[in-house]
Amino acid sequence: MPPRKPVAKPDLLPDHFLRWFAMRGWSPREHQLALLQKARDDRSALLIAPTGAGKTLAGFLPTLAELSGAQGEQSGSKVISTGRSVQRGQGLHTLYISPLKALAVDIARNLETPIADMLLPIKIETRTGDTPVSRRARQRRYPPDILLTTPEQLALLLSSDDAPYLFSSLKRVVLDELHALVTSKRGDLLSLGLARLWKLAPDMRVIGLSATVAEPESLARFLVPQPVGESVSADIVVAGGAAEPVVEMLDTKERLPWAGHSARHALGEIYDLIKANKTTLVFVNTRSQAEMLFQDLWRMNDDGLAIALHHGSLDVAQRRKVEDAMSAGKLRGVVCTSSLDLGVDWGDVDLVVNVGAPKGASRLMQRIGRANHRIDEASRAVLVPANRFEVLECRVAIDAVAENAQDTPPLRTGSLDVLAQHVLGCACGAPFRADDLYDEVRSAAPYAELSRVDFDDTVEFVASGGYALKIYERFARIKQDASGKWRVTNPKVRQMYRMNVGTIVEDTMLKVRLLRGGSGKSKKGVTGALARGGRMLGQIEEYFIEGLVVGDTFVFGGEVVCYESLVEDQVYVSRAHDKDAKVPSYMGGKFPLSTYLAERVRKLLDDERAWKGLPDQVREWLSLQAHVSHVPGTRELMVETFPRADKHYLVCYPFEGRLAHQTLGMLLTRRLERARARPLGFVANEYALAIWGLGDMSHMIRQGRLDLAALFDPDMLGDDLEAWLAESALMKRTFRTCAVISGLIHTRFTGEEKSRRQVLFSTDLIYDVLRKHQPDHVLLRAARADAATGLLDIRRLSDMLTRIQGRIIHRELDRVSPLAVPVMLEIGREAVYGEASDELLAEAAEELVKEAAGFEETES
């Protein structure tokens, strides 16, 4: 051991590390030392720190120190073994896992600096989907000291038969951006991978790096094996000292829109903000908003400011170019989506502009953190509400940021489709005994409460489909051998597993290519041959293209393009010269308004004195509402009914986010139909739901023919929900995700198989049949569990319905109220949500009749 000089924190860091810090003009931060101490005490730890706090270095310091110290202790030659049982002196020491492969690559680059400066004998490598096969093979045989990778790659490594060899030397796992990882099925997959690692390397300790969350104790459970029937957490280290962010709402001089999400009214002001700052990140909530805003900004960009666009659908090379230009300080502004929520620190961003609703307090704080280039300097952010309701949301979000109130969701319950994938992966690695695997899986925090029935059903599903009708035994993928161990029945099973590992099931994406030579008039027929080639613009969801007809224009890649044709998985578009796209593609934000912010918005509405902090226009709007109708109280559900043109409207204000409102809309229309109110459609936004129909609902309520308490009774989540789920397109999408993740169907095939489109099986058909013949099948259970929190947000709806029982306030009005205007304006702008396929088909059929009768289309 080299002699050490006593320092303030004796011997936590070797001398040459201290010298390195000093050389760079730094001193180790308190939380960095705290993590070293945890490592010394052989404890796993969760570090909670804002962006810019040197979080990543903190996570790696124990590893770097250990590896540099280890060198002194073991001066002998390295033992490299190819046998599985031979213990080596060294080998893989630390595994770093991040949600983004780009992040792994950047971290590798950043770590090279201290390693090179201090001449540390440490080998770092990355392993992502892009790593060449030859290097992957080498990494397994001769592992680096530190491997930087993703949850999917970890699952792949664990499914190989040399996993025990590779991981037996593992000392440390570093999980980056843990707060983001744990909210999705990738987190489930990662947790199961950790459970496996604890088995293979019992001495391994875990460091989690996370932004601030609402329940750190619960998140810290993720980092340590959970004993049966107990809940234990890793130690928690909180980095302090971040300067309070300065967050303001844009004080617009313009008229605030009633509805919409584009914030076009504030374009000039956003442009001025970009102009007045060095580098500005402009966050929006959806890809299409990003497209629109980017285009609008360029239209007014008389100063030629370098403004770029970044979102998840753009071509990777394109995104990389923007990121590099950003790092090099060449950009004045980047319009981006959540694609930039995570990732490396952007150095010199001095302002974050958030356009539209912040959706959640924690989410907003993480975005604001992106502007933090030095932890001791305040981040600056400007919120730009796009409509009046969003003003309320921005107001309460700013208050929440000031109080540092967090609203991250609680730790997930592990889903069964991911478990199925993991079970197959385990069998691919080595035969397993069900009892052992059941115990192992429950050591993962998300699966701690997993029932034996669910586990056994999942294993049965993996084996032969888990069907009540036992006829697939001979096709089984895994089988129990004489000793009771489950093993893979043939090598093809392994191959299929490896090709399809992962939990990210995207909507089928199509490549968008720009035809050369401007707007060539489209050829006849959708699948007609067209000149191939054309510049790749990026990818787009298949369902969006399906809604288009040839000649429709939409915004993509920062320009208005015209849909020309679809050939296999390529969408050909030409450059359109229209200023506005014909088909709006606002699909709503992916993230609903958080329950926490919703609660605060309701409180703000309820407290007239607090309106003082709102812009004049909004205050007047609310006062007018109070005058002509009623402003909903914190715990109330306000319902308004009124006539308009030749229809009757019912508008309610649950403030539970559009997903829950859409589900509510589906269920209420069913009930209204039974009550003979003849509903025709509905539209939902984040705050309210409007239903319209032919029946005079005011009159029906007055006469007692329509009982609001009964209409909103939570029992709608019984039979009505079941009946609706049978045909719900959203439920079918949810099921498809489960079917793909669980390995029921494959989306990727080996070369010998036919082209993807030929083999892709419609999961809607499977859903219909399975639901009818085995409604309690494990995959349907998995899909229902997803529906509770996912696209249908049933749990939240259920909480709301329970909360408002006996608290429904009804106002019968003779016209639309001020509060109802925003949601009413969504009619026609938003796709009217409904499953009424017959109506749509009938509309198309009607055109045929008119044509036959020689009518002219008279409307629009």
Added chain:
Amino acid sequence: MQAEIVTADMSTVSIAGVTLAADLSGALYWEEQKLLVVSDLHLEKGSSYANRGVLLPPYDTIATLGRLGAVIARHDPRTVIALGDSFHDRDAHERLSPANRDLLAALQMRRDWIWISGNHDPALPPELGGTVAEEVAIGPITFRHEPTGAAGEIAGHLHPKARVSTRGRAVERRCFASDGTRAVMPAFGAYTGGLNIRDAAFARIFQTLGFVAHVLGDRRMHAIAASRCC
């Protein structure tokens, strides 16, 4: 105004002067002949996939036979024609469960049953009951599996489906495709997908877009011009 004329439980399809009813279930019924036609049942498609490692729920055969039983009960036909690809592969009939075998036999009782051979099931054994034929001609109509475009032909094989889109929303459903001279029937099987009627395969049958898609809605049939579909 609602377009009741063209949206109903059944669509009327005229082929070579014969009037048939296109049923919401995807079957075709010829009243005068008391003849029911269904196409592309693809029985045992699930177990066929299972054999290749894709363990689809093994309930497709019972689901398909159940729906077939319902439409047979509704019309009580004298003759049933299964228009080819009744079984998903050559061995599929051997994988029928005893229960499904009995169910099929019960459907065949008291009526003529004709299996038209298809490309998936070119050789059906006699023990399945009924008669096996390459094609059947009744009056001006010829029933065969693969469409050739001949006048008076009713065929299957292509699994037609139609997509209609309005204001960015699209609906896609199985359909009958017919121009008054010939028709292609939708696939009846529970696990059968479809081919868009705008595909070149249909252009070869109908030559122009002057045909009509009789679309199977959720509760009604809808007659929609092929040119209106996308």
